[in-house]
Amino acid sequence: MKNYRLAWRNLWRNRRRTMITAASIFFAVFFALVMRSLQLGTYDNLFKNIIETYSGYIQVQNENFWEDKIVDNVIGYSDELAQKIKSDENVIECIPRFESFALASSGSRTKGVLVMGIDPVKESLLSDVENKLVKYELTGEAIARLDKENIPESIKKNFSLFEGKSYATDGRILLDLGVKDRDSEMVLPLLRKHASVENGYIKQGEPGALVGDRLAKYLGLSRGDTIVLLGQGYHGTTAAGKFEIKGIVSLPAPDIESRIIYLPVDVCQDLYDTRGMLTSLALQVDDNDDKAIAETIERLDGDLEEPYRVLGWREMNETVVQQMEADDSGGMIMIGILYLVIAFGVFGTVLMMTAERRREFGVTISIGMQKTRMAMVMVYEMFYVGFIGIVLGVAVAVPIIIYGYYHPFSMSGEIAKMMEDYGFEPVMAFLWIDSYFIWQSVVVAIIVILSVIYPVRKIMKLKEVDALKA
């Protein structure tokens, strides 16, 4: 009988214990994977939202702008510069940005805001503001009208949860309302009929502003109203202007949405008295994975001289990155505790297994089986238990993660508010199967390997005479 077969038989001598041990490993792997996927997916979503609505993956700025965000620290825009940047293999387009601060007021309310001058056409390559114009708003009246329609109750009861919320896309409102794919064709026309909002867009050379939905609500503004901006212009001049609100935008990054105003970039330059100048060029890149971005930054850093500085998204969103990392270590500790509990469970099993088989080890070694071979049998046994647990855990987690990846779920109420306060879009997203799978399996493998040390040592040190007395 081969070692692995003997081990397999031994595994089933105490069926229940083996099952419990394998099941505990299964649960650990399963929960760790799902938790990890959810956590990493949510971060991923957060960064994607921030990057895609605000910073982009890479920006070229004046070297002083990042530390001191005043309009004096600008760069002159030239085709030559754009050409040079675009010649990098990973850069597709340079998108001009003029970013500054101002006080915005309307009536009696005033708020510090982020003024973002954009090229209304080119920006579609990056943050695509035009497609973030509010399309639907669940106002009280809209809900009252919708309630009269023939809509499934399960959807109707969600209306009140999201009352007052604005949406830029069909997908997002359907997600919040929990509309299944098959119902969407029936629900969408009704939403268009009762809850849709008309918005315009901005144009180069024409004064006009787009305002973030939260900011607009805070200032009590709507389309067609006028907003007053007051800030500091180039070399200490006063920047002041009045702009008609052409549209309201809804962004998946709550923090940005509550303080952003978009202007056409040339209008913005006029406001700050910085004609022909920009604070940054945001780059549209081909490959956005971490490694490609880092390499691109390095190449551009080498190519561009003095007044320029190349920044990656991590640097530009340092606070969020740090916040995420802190949150991430919290999650890791949770999983660590989970694994610790499992490790003790596995060790307990091993301890019992070893103790109750002492005499059997004694007999088997007495009649001539080498201790190393006996130990190998134990190693196989633990390997099987670990393997069954890991494989089952992965097998059950994968479909759930794949499903969750394609069907993220939206949060409402307190949890949603909490997530928004942290700058998250209140959507739970799963991360696609990735290296975290390997890590969970490695950890379990380590637990199993560590737990097998004990019986192996016991066997190697076993004295036949003593073991036979057991």
Next chain:
Amino acid sequence: MKVLELKDVHKIYDKTEVEVHAVNGVSIDFIEGEFAAIVGPSGSGKTTLLNMIGGLDKPSTGVIFVDGKNLTKFKSSEIIDFRMRNIGFVFQSYNLIPVLTAKENVEFIMNLQKWPKKDRDRRTMELLEAVGLGDRGNSRPAQLSGGQQQRVAVARALATKPKFILADEPTANLDSASTYNLLDIMEKLNKEENITFIFSTHDARVVKKARRVITLEDGKVVSDITH
């Protein structure tokens, strides 16, 4: 031919409160084909002596030769290998590996010795028949009676024709019918296969069957009679 030779073997337990001289200067020989019983009161040193003969324990002083080789000189892994090739064991109870069938238990040492499957099968069948369990090859130990288990253990010990078989009170847990049955089988196989059996016992019925009776008292051989 001498298969086993003990020269002035002592075993002293000195880690206990009072020093115990469990085996106290034993010098005996065994020749091929013997059927010998070691008897004596409880605590007289029978188990200690058998353990040393089987290489499971080392004498404090003295030497033991098996087939001319000095057992006391082996390293731990070498002695396990030596036991596997030369010595058969039958213990008082729970001899068998519980997850293996009777057939697999009998095969176990042949497997360790890497016998080809054909030879293993033939020998296993032959032995199971010989111990009267030809039809129980696929039973697990838990499905066999104590006496049947001991018979399987005897078959296993014999399988690879070792130099000798050691059995420490093999009948201690058996009723009298099973005891006679097991002894008859041991005796028969001893004759057929010409393999030396050395067993310890308390049981007068067992002693009567032995052709040589060695009596121990306080770790010393007080009589050694061959009928």
